[in-house]
Amino acid sequence: MKPSKIDKPAPKLKLKLKAQPRIKDDEYTMYGPDDPSGRTTLERRDFLKLAGGGLVVFFTAGDVLDAQIGGARGPDGGYPDDPNAYLKVGADGRVTCFTGKIEMGQGIITSLAMMLAEELDVPLASVDMVMGDTALCPYDAGTFGSRTTKYFGPPMRQAAAEARGLLIRLAAAKLGSPEDALETKDGAVFAAKTPSKKIPYADLVGGKRIEVRLEKKPPIKAIAKHSVSGRPTPRTDARAKVTGEAKFAGDIRYPGMLYAAILRPPAHGASFKSAETSAAEKVAGVKIVRDGDLVAVLHEKPDVAAAALTLVKPEFEPSPSKLDNGNIFAHLKEVSADSDVVVESGNLEEGAKLAAKTIERSYFAHYVAHAPSEPHTAVVRVEGDKAEVWASTQSPFRAQQAVAQALGLPQENVRVRTPFVGCGFGGKNQGGQIVEAARLAKLSGKPVQVAWTRTEEFFNDSFRPAATYDIRAGLDAANKIVLWDYKNYHAGSRSSQPVYDIPHKRVLAFGGGFAGGGGVRVHPFATGAWRGPGSNTNIFATECHIDIMAQEAGLDPLAFRLANLADARMKKVVQAAADKFGRTFAKAPSTRGYGVAITDYLNSYVAAMAEVEVDKAKGTVRVLRVVCAQDMGECINPDGARMQIEGCITMGLGYCLAEEIRFKDGRVLTENYDSYDVPRFSWLPKIETVIVDNPDLAPQGCGEPAVTVMGALVANAIHDAIGVRLFTLPMTPARIKEALANK
Amino acid sequence: MDKTIRFRLNGNEVSVTTSPERMLLWVLRTDLEHTGTKYGCGEGYCGTCTVLVDGQPERSCQFPLANVEGKSVLTIEGLSHGGKLHPLQQAFADLGALQCGYCTPGMILAAYALLLRKPNPTEAEIADALEGNLCRCGAYNRIIAAVRQASGALKMKVVDREAL
Numbered sequence: 001m002k003p004s005k006i007d008k009p010a011p012k013l014k015l016k017l018k019a020q021p022r023i024k025d026d027e028y029t030m031y032g033p034d035d036p037s038g039r040t041t042l043e044r045r046d047f048l049k050l051a052g053g054g055l056v057v058f059f060t061a062g063d064v065l066d067a068q069i070g071g072a073r074g075p076d077g078g079y080p081d082d083p084n085a086y087l088k089v090g091a092d093g094r095v096t097c098f099t100g101k102i103e104m105g106q107g108i109i110t111s112l113a114m115m116l117a118e119e120l121d122v123p124l125a126s127v128d129m130v131m132g133d134t135a136l137c138p139y140d141a142g143t144f145g146s147r148t149t150k151y152f153g154p155p156m157r158q159a160a161a162e163a164r165g166l167l168i169r170l171a172a173a174k175l176g177s178p179e180d181a182l183e184t185k186d187g188a189v190f191a192a193k194t195p196s197k198k199i200p201y202a203d204l205v206g207g208k209r210i211e212v213r214l215e216k217k218p219p220i221k222a223i224a225k226h227s228v229s230g231r232p233t234p235r236t237d238a239r240a241k242v243t244g245e246a247k248f249a250g251d252i253r254y255p256g257m258l259y260a261a262i263l264r265p266p267a268h269g270a271s272f273k274s275a276e277t278s279a280a281e282k283v284a285g286v287k288i289v290r291d292g293d294l295v296a297v298l299h300e301k302p303d304v305a306a307a308a309l310t311l312v313k314p315e316f317e318p319s320p321s322k323l324d325n326g327n328i329f330a331h332l333k334e335v336s337a338d339s340d341v342v343v344e345s346g347n348l349e350e351g352a353k354l355a356a357k358t359i360e361r362s363y364f365a366h367y368v369a370h371a372p373s374e375p376h377t378a379v380v381r382v383e384g385d386k387a388e389v390w391a392s393t394q395s396p397f398r399a400q401q402a403v404a405q406a407l408g409l410p411q412e413n414v415r416v417r418t419p420f421v422g423c424g425f426g427g428k429n430q431g432g433q434i435v436e437a438a439r440l441a442k443l444s445g446k447p448v449q450v451a452w453t454r455t456e457e458f459f460n461d462s463f464r465p466a467a468t469y470d471i472r473a474g475l476d477a478a479n480k481i482v483l484w485d486y487k488n489y490h491a492g493s494r495s496s497q498p499v500y501d502i503p504h505k506r507v508l509a510f511g512g513g514f515a516g517g518g519g520v521r522v523h524p525f526a527t528g529a530w531r532g533p534g535s536n537t538n539i540f541a542t543e544c545h546i547d548i549m550a551q552e553a554g555l556d557p558l559a560f561r562l563a564n565l566a567d568a569r570m571k572k573v574v575q576a577a578a579d580k581f582g583r584t585f586a587k588a589p590s591t592r593g594y595g596v597a598i599t600d601y602l603n604s605y606v607a608a609m610a611e612v613e614v615d616k617a618k619g620t621v622r623v624l625r626v627v628c629a630q631d632m633g634e635c636i637n638p639d640g641a642r643m644q645i646e647g648c649i650t651m652g653l654g655y656c657l658a659e660e661i662r663f664k665d666g667r668v669l670t671e672n673y674d675s676y677d678v679p680r681f682s683w684l685p686k687i688e689t690v691i692v693d694n695p696d697l698a699p700q701g702c703g704e705p706a707v708t709v710m711g712a713l714v715a716n717a718i719h720d721a722i723g724v725r726l727f728t729l730p731m732t733p734a735r736i737k738e739a740l741a742n743k
Numbered sequence: 744m745d746k747t748i749r750f751r752l753n754g755n756e757v758s759v760t761t762s763p764e765r766m767l768l769w770v771l772r773t774d775l776e777h778t779g780t781k782y783g784c785g786e787g788y789c790g791t792c793t794v795l796v797d798g799q800p801e802r803s804c805q806f807p808l809a810n811v812e813g814k815s816v817l818t819i820e821g822l823s824h825g826g827k828l829h830p831l832q833q834a835f836a837d838l839g840a841l842q843c844g845y846c847t848p849g850m851i852l853a854a855y856a857l858l859l860r861k862p863n864p865t866e867a868e869i870a871d872a873l874e875g876n877l878c879r880c881g882a883y884n885r886i887i888a889a890v891r892q893a894s895g896a897l898k899m900k901v902v903d904r905e906a907l
Contacts, residue, residue, distance in 0.1 A: 105843030105880045238836035241844030242828065242851060244779020244819035251778035259773075301761075303769035373783065373791065373845035373879045422781075422845030423879050454784040643839050643882070650881025673788035673877065681870035684883045 070135040071397065071412070079152065083159035083166070084209045085138040087116060093187055093202035095120060095127050099156070100140025101148045102132035102394060103237065104421035104428070105647075106703045107640035108148045110236045114636055115153055118229040119160035119221055121184040122201070124236070132396040132418025142395035144429055144529055146602060146701020149636060153699055157220050163210065165218040170204040223634060223695045230695075232639035237420070247419045249377040249392040254447035257379065258287065259302035260440050261309035262450065263295040264459060267666030268525040269319035279311040289443045296440050298448065306453070319666030321524040329364055329468045332489050335522050336510035342493045344506045351483030351504025355474025357552050358483065363471070363541035365491070365711070365729040367523075367661035368464040368530060368654075369670070371678055374422025375457040376433040380440075381447035385409055387438060389416040394428040402431060403438045425651075426529030430462045455671045462528030463661055465514050467491035469541035479553035481546075481564050488541070490514075490522060492534025495708060498542060499600045501566035524666055531648075532708035535601055536655060540729055543597040543712030547588065547719065556585035557596050557716060569631060569694070570605050574598055576690050577607035577629035588720040593624075595717025601705035605631040605692070608649075608709045610685070612717040616740060619733030621657055621718060623683070628706050629690035633697030645689045645706045652710025653679045660730050750811040752777070753821025763809035767801075768792045770808050771818060779819035779848045783877070790876030793849035793856075794818050800856035819848035822855065831855055831893040840889035842880035850876050854890045863894050 072080040079085075088096045097116045103109040113127040130136050132143075140152065164184055171189035172179045175197060183192045190198030223230065240246040263275060272293035280297055281288055286308045287298040297312065299305035323331055352358065378391040380403070387407055393399050396416040404411040421428060437450040452460060467490045474483030484498055484505035492514035496507050514533045516522045530536070550560035558578060565571050577596075585594055593612040599605075608628040614621050626649045635641050658677040662669040670676040711729050719725045724739040749758040752775065759774050771777045771794070780803055783791025787805040794803045795817040796810070822829045828836065831851055841847045850873065857864055857872040864872065869890045870883075878886065 105841075107842065234837065235839055235841070237844065238839070238841060239828070241841050241847050242819075242832035242835045243823055244777075244848045246844050247778070248781070248845060250772075250782065253776070301765070301769060301773050303765055303773075371879055373843055373877070374781070420844060422843045425879075451782070454786070454789075639839060643842060643885070646884055647842060647881035650883055651879065672784050672786050674786070678877055678879060679881065679883075680877065681874050681883050681887070684870065684887075687884055 070133065070137055070415075071139045073139045079155040080138050081155070081159070083163040086156050086159040087120070087163055088207065088209075089163075089167075089201045089205045091202055091207040093126060093200055095122050095187070095201075096130055097127055097156070098130050098133075098137040099152060100132060100134075100137040100397060101143045101152055102396065102418040102421050102424075103129075104143065104394065104424040106143075106148075106644060107235060107637065108143075110233055111149060111636040111640050112153070112156065113236060114228050114233060115149075115157055116160050118226055119157045120164050122187040124228055124233070126187060132393070133415070134396050134400045134417075135415040139397055142398060142429055143424065144394055144426055146604065146703045146705065148701075149699045150701050153636070158217060161218045161220045162214055165214050166210050166212060167201050167204050169212070169214070170210075171199050174199055174204070229636050230634070230638070233637050234639065241420070248374055248422055249379060249390050249419055250374070250449065250451045252379045252390040252419065252449070254379065254381050257381075257447040257449055258298040258300055258444060259305045260296045260298050260437065260448050260450045261302075261305040262436060262456075263309065263312055263314055264456060265316050265319075267316075267319035267321065268668070269321045269666045270316040273315040273317060275315070276313040279313070280308040283308040283311070287444060289440055291439060291443055294436070294439060296436075298440065298444055298446070302449070302451065321666035323524045324664040325366065325660070325662055328366075328466050332466060332468055332511070332522065336489045339487070339508040339510040340493065342507040342509050343497045346502075346504030348483065348485050348504055348506055351474055351485075354476050354482040354504070356477045358472060358474045359545070359548055359552060360470070360472045361545060361548065361727065363469040363537075363544065363727050365467050365537040365540060367466045367527070367663070368659045369458055369461050369661055369676060370423070370425045370427030370463075370530060371457070371461075371676065372423030372425060372427055375452040375454060376428065376431070376460070377449070377451040378431070378434040378437040379447065379449045380434070380437040382407065382438070382441045385413055387414045387441070389414060389434060389438065391416055391418060391431060391434045392421050392428060393418055393431050393434060394421070394424040394426070395431065398429070399431045399434045402435050406435045406438050407442055425531040426533055427461055430526065430528055432460055454673070458661075458671050458676065459668050460526070462515070462526040463523075464530030464533070464536065464655070465490050465492075465516065465523060465527040467537045469537070471541060471545045473545055473549060475549055475553055479555060479560070479563065481549065486542070488538060490516070491537045494533060494538065495535035495599055495601055496538040496542070497600075499567060499570055499598065500546070500561075500564045502564075524663060525668065531651070532601060532704040535599065535704070535708035536711060537729065539597065539599045539708045540711030540715065543599070543709065544715050544725065544727070547712070547716045548725065551588050554587060556587050558585040561596065561598065570598065570600065570607075573605045573629050573631045573692050574607040576692050577609050577627050580629065580688055580690050581609040581627045583611075588716070589723035590720050591723075593717050593721030595713050595715070595720055597709040597712035597716060599705065599709050601708050602701055604633075604700040604702065604705040606705045606709050608706065608713045610713050610717045612714060612721055614718055614721045614736065616722060619736035619740070621714065621731065621736065623653060623685040623714060623717075625686045625688070626713070627688045627690070628709075629692055630702070630706060631692035631694045631697075632702050632705070633700040634695045635691055635693075635702075636699060638691055641691055641702045642689045644702045646687050648704065648706035649687050649710065650679050650684065652707040653683050653685075653714070655730060656710050656714040657683075658730050658732060660732070746809075748808050748812050750813060751815040753816070753818060759808065761808065763807065765808050766804050767794065767806040767808055767811060767816070768803035771803060771816075777818050777820055781845055781848060783846070783849070788875075788877075789846075790853060790873075791846050791849045793852045793876065795852055795856055798856065798859055800853050817852065817855075819851060822851065829855075831858065831890070834889040834893040835886070838885050838889045838892060840882050840885040842882055846876065846878045850878065850886060854886070854893075857890070858894055864890070866891065
């Protein structure tokens with residue numbers, strides 16, 4: 001890339017390289033910064049060696065803070081446009097990337113570094129990632145919605161392009177060459193005609209902020225010139241994770257830290273009356289903390305705190321909730337007075353007149369847990385008017401705000417850091433444990449760790465909401481869909497617009513979305529975003545209904561879809577999946593157990609095909625094979641993308657076939673993995689992924705799209721196998737047997 | 744009543760004076776500061792906290808400290824030596840057999856235990872042996888591939904003796 005022509009060489013340019021306090025680039029600590037033992041303070045190089053020499057989430061301490069203004073926002077409140085907010089070239093030539101995004105398994109620790117390395121022309125291995133640190137990173141609303149590459153990627157790329165342009169300008173002054181005679185490679189600026197005439201980035205800025213701006217933003221690199229981005233690249237955090245070196249929030253230690261075991265109500269809505277704590281207080285080393293209905297047992301050993309909590313004798317009022325899995329759907333309809341129009345075009349009455357056949361069905365989906373591998377965890381230390389937080393969170397800046405509010409501190413006095421996060425899936429947008437730890441730290445005067453038990457995780461989770469759907473759709477005599485009247489109750493509206501070419505359609509969303517709300521008490525407990533929020537169940541209902549229409553039309557489900565699609569990009573993705581699947585569809589039920597489902601998830605296109613086997617006597621389903629084609633625009637790390645798609649397919653089997661929160665009168669009856677079945681090795685189908693090349697489209701999201709087709713994909717395949725259709729998720733053996741019995 | 748329990752941890756003699764009824768998981772993570780072993784469910788369902796006791800995979804959240812007296816415990820911290828990854832760790836890293844990495848220590852140790860008793864398992868045998876280890880990210884296909892690759896490149900013998 002040539003520098004912008006406007007950026008003329010300016011030999012007499014005064015470069016304001018603002019003097020900064022010395023930055024301790026060489027010292028990072030993996031635990032609390034003030035650990036007096038010093039045992040965990042590693043020399044940077046040793047740490048990098050331990051962690052694989054590549055990219056690591058590392059935790060900076062000391063006066064590096066002065067060099068970086070965390071929480072910076074752009075003029076519109078979005079991402080800032082100062083390159084210093086995103087990156088720093090250290091005195092050792094290493095480049096640090098600052099992002100408010102967090103790493104929870106989705107692999108952005110690698111793909112963001114790839115984007116930065118590409119644009120700045122530095123080796124990938126010289127990029128360090130600082131993620132989710134409110135003191136160092138630009139403000140970010142949170143890591144969710146498959147938004148990192150799509151929305152944080154472009155400003156970061158632009159910042160790197162500008163930084164590269166600035167480095168060229170600095171080099172031009174030092175080398176006495178015009179800017180347009182200079183190129184960059186491997187972290188150095190060199191003269192294009194005499195490559196030996198070069199100067200490393202480190203010698204140009206050496207860890208200082210670049211206090212000069214270009215008059216015009218340079219363009220980002222053309223994809224054709226990419227040598228890092230777009231190539232399958234192994235995870236840079238793998239070494240840290242296979243050695244156990246990778247730190248999660250629960251691995252953070254402060255001297256004198258206490259672990260909290262918190263009293264929970266037996267049911268949601270059961271208000272606290274009293275707690276008799278005298279027996280627990282007799283346990284040596286136990287400290288009881290009370291603040292209103294927050295009652296916690298603190299101890300320097302987490303298991304001792306947990307054991308002492310069992311000695312607390314509480315009294316709660318009974319929960320007023322009378323909801324359970326049996327009456328929830330009727331309730332959801334009852335509290336659904338208001339609706340939003342998601343899309344409306346044509347005229348439903350007109351569509352109904354055109355329809356030769358009209359098909360009406362209702363669909364249902366139960367509550368589902370996030371069940372992250374790592375339960376919600378946080379460590380908080382409050383000292384004077386400052387709080388330090390280490391949290392398992394998808395939203396460090398939201399956590400900063402919540403802690404500041406809970407403790408009555410100014411927001412800038414709260415620093416939230418995010419180590420590796422063990423799954424999120426939307427569940428760690430909610431940070432109840434962080435505020436609990438903050439309150440307990442303040443009340444006890446000690447650093448406190450709150451780590452929810454698995455049972456607390458199932459109780460406190462913000463579940464994927466139960467939702468129900470009514471769909472009325474019509475086919476004309478030529479088997480074109482002419483009518484689509486879609487009502488969704490409480491799922492959220494995402495992906496509820498049909499991808500098909502339908503002249504008369506209306507999509508309504510009732511209720512306040514996946515997080516509940518809307519002014520009424522919809523759910524007996526918290527609900528929220530669950531990987532592909534809204535879309536999972538919207539696509540289940542939509543794509544099952546499309547399958548029924550295909551059957552009514554007398555067509556195979558693939559031909560019917562292609563005939564009703566106008567979007568050429570989607571047709572290409574469907575064809576790519578069909579080519580890989582390599583089987584011929586027939587009108588269902590063909591008894592072969594083939595299924596298809598497609599979606600447009602926030603402009604990432606997915607088409608999936610599957611083969612299943614059903615044991616009619618037991619009602620069990622074995623998914624044998626899943627093929628998934630995805631067009632996500634420019635793909636940064638194809639290997640990372642495949643991992644996400646494979647993970648979506650595997651995880652998605654859970655909400656298809658088994659995952660269901662059982663509850664009654666405010667109590668959550670599914671308390672652990674004995675009663676809440678998640679996918680295991682034995683469920684694993686053969687998975688084949690196809691990344692549909694589309695470099696002309698800016699990068700879209702990848703963490704969620706493929707999970708959203710799974711419900712319909714498996715439901716359609718089950719129908720093809722045994723000729724019965726399941727209208728309720730999950731499709732458990734009991735429901736399959738019931739459907740067979742009612743056939 | 745506190746008691747002093749002695750055992751070998753990753754080849755080193757250790758002693759802990761605490762209640763012998765406490766579960767090994769918490770003693771490892773808290774008293775011995777070996778945080779590589781993770782809590783997953785606390786009831787033995789998920790396999791996240793798997794460690795090896797005398798070569799057998801055990802759920803450390805369900806394994807009382809008293810039961811390790813005089814035995815050898817292997818945790819994830821003990822698998823690599825001198826900065827060199829064990830072939831199993833290397834295979835997990837090379838094949839991307841992990842995402843969030845939280846279940847990874849337990850997963851690797853469960854796989855390690857399998858390879859100790861069955862150096863060249865089939866895919867079905869791997870899946871069967873790891874059935875009790877949950878990976879919510881859904882890296883199962885790559886985990887199977889990684890264990891296969893490690894078993895092919897099996898150079899474990901020396902490391903095994905050192906570790907156990």
